[in-house]
Amino acid sequence: MASISDIIEKFIKDLMEDSDTVQIQRNELASLFNCAPSQINYVLTTRFSREKGYEVKSKKGGGGYVKIDKVEKLNKDEILHILNKKIDKEITYIQSKMLIKWLMDINLINKRESKIILCAIDDKSLNTPIFGLNDILRAKILRNIIEQLFNIEE
Template sequence: MSDIIEAYLKEFLKDSKHIEIKRSDIADHFDCVPSQINYVINTRFTQEHGYQVESKRGGGGYIRILKIQLTSEADQIDQMLELIGDQLSYRNGVNIIETLIEQQIITKREGRLILSVIEKSVLHTISNQDQVARAMLLKTFLHQLKYELRSSI
């Protein structure tokens, strides 16, 4: 169900920079509970995926989903580097890699290779601070990718 709701919302975002929805309207449309809509928005429309979400609660409340428009691939990488910080959960790492693939900055094969390196079981055998190690590895990859993009111009 989550995939269907995500696809439905992304269909509207294809032709627009943002959409405004009422959580209850979307829940009624899909005959599901409003918390299902929250789940989709909180997991599929994150900054790591290239979206910003604003909401207003109450009777006239809404949820606004904005597609973040960056001017270049290097800008996208800079934003991702900023999001990572000193620690990175596996889920957020996956989100970043999925976004790089979706934006065609890296291939699916490259994404799978990176994911294999930042996987919990791999990092835990190396360090008991797997979130710190994951952040360092992904930042190193993104810095190299940014360097490659700039040197190819």
């Protein structure tokens, strides 16, 4: 069964089917779905972020609204910025999986590439005897793979 967040996300994406932009009123949407406006905020921040290909602008006040725009693919500088934010000196396998899924969601890698990357950074592949070393190695390997895939030089 779909969660309320999934339903709201689908509703907004359906509104955007014929256009790259949509303007909604948070309170009206909350009323339509019989939820708190904070639930709408949650969906907007988690499902319609820049990383997922959207830009959200809001105007508060009496005639306030939320405007959601689909944006073009991220450029190399934006990818590098996000990678630096997501991959620090270490990264867990779960965090890596989420990052790889994001790269697939924005069509920067395909399913096959994702499987190869995940296999390379899996704990079974790294298998170090020192606690915490897997996460450090994983971050270095993941950063190197992504930099090479997108020809990003620091």
